[in-house]
Amino acid sequence: MQTKRQPLVAGNWKMNGNAELAAQMQAVLSEAELSNVDVLVCPPMPYLHHFIGAGFNVGGQNLSEFESGAHTGEVAGRMLKEAGCSHVIVGHSERRTDNGESNTLVADKVASALDQGLVPVLCVGEPESIREEGSFFEFVAAQIDAVVEKVGIANFAHIVIAYEPVWAIGTGKTASPEQAQDVHAFIRSHLAKMNSEIAEKIQILYGGSVKAANAGELFSQTDVDGGLIGGASLDPQDFLKICLAAKE
Numbered sequence: 001m002q003t004k005r006q007p008l009v010a011g012n013w014k015m016n017g018n019a020e021l022a023a024q025m026q027a028v029l030s031e032a033e034l035s036n037v038d039v040l041v042c043p044p045m046p047y048l049h050h051f052i053g054a055g056f057n058v059g060g061q062n063l064s065e066f067e068s069g070a071h072t073g074e075v076a077g078r079m080l081k082e083a084g085c086s087h088v089i090v091g092h093s094e095r096r097t098d099n100g101e102s103n104t105l106v107a108d109k110v111a112s113a114l115d116q117g118l119v120p121v122l123c124v125g126e127p128e129s130i131r132e133e134g135s136f137f138e139f140v141a142a143q144i145d146a147v148v149e150k151v152g153i154a155n156f157a158h159i160v161i162a163y164e165p166v167w168a169i170g171t172g173k174t175a176s177p178e179q180a181q182d183v184h185a186f187i188r189s190h191l192a193k194m195n196s197e198i199a200e201k202i203q204i205l206y207g208g209s210v211k212a213a214n215a216g217e218l219f220s221q222t223d224v225d226g227g228l229i230g231g232a233s234l235d236p237q238d239f240l241k242i243c244l245a246a247k248e
């Protein structure tokens with residue numbers, strides 16, 4: 001029997017927005033009736049405080065693998081936790097590409113987040129060349145296995161996975177609902193080989209050009225439990241529509 005998983009819609013602002021947008025978004029989300037969906041906002045760090053205590057989840061976009069020390073420009077998980085965050089995005093493809101984050105480093109960061117009681121939103125997903133070659137299941141499995149190896153499968157009870165095919169991020173080229181469902185079902189079955197209960201309960205989000213217009217169809221897929229939204233999370237009304245689409 002399938003467990004009913006609560007959907008989660010997460011907004012990843014990346015390095016966008018300003019204090020005015022933060023205030024608008026906070027106001028729009030606070031007034032909305034969002035009881036059957038978990039909402040998470042991940043703004044740049046200077047804007048976190050606008051969202052803390054407003055009744056929804058707030059997350060960082062990255063954390064250091066270290067607890068403290070001489071790492072100029074980095075932020076530790078315990079600092080995000082202290083600031084009021086519940087989640088943190090880990091291993092986003094932009095960080096894997098721009099900052100050379102390897103599967104091993106991503107696994108270390110997931111461990112660091114878990115140590116601090118933050119829920120890591122672990123991003124996985126294949127680049128276009130791997131999609132064309134056809135080895136995307138193996139590619140995504142290797143990204144997940146690196147984390148399983150580091151933190152153990154039991155910890156996936158405290159992890160959210162976001163499947164974000166790199167070719168769909170910020171390109172307007174959304175994966176079709178069938179393409180998303182295929183990979184989500186694969187991820188769940190891959191985890192089920194290690195622990196079926198955790199596999200059934202884990203939230204697996206889809207990310208990559210999700211908009212108000214396509215969210216409903218994507219979220220209606222059996223193994224799609226919500227989304228990680230980039231561009232469309234910068235418009236309060238669009239983001240709200242996407243959150244509401246997950247509720248239905």
Ligand code: PGA
Pocket residue numbers: 012164168169170171172207208209210228229230231232
């Ligand atoms: P996008 O970004 O919605 O702008 O494609 C998604 C993401 O990178 O998390």
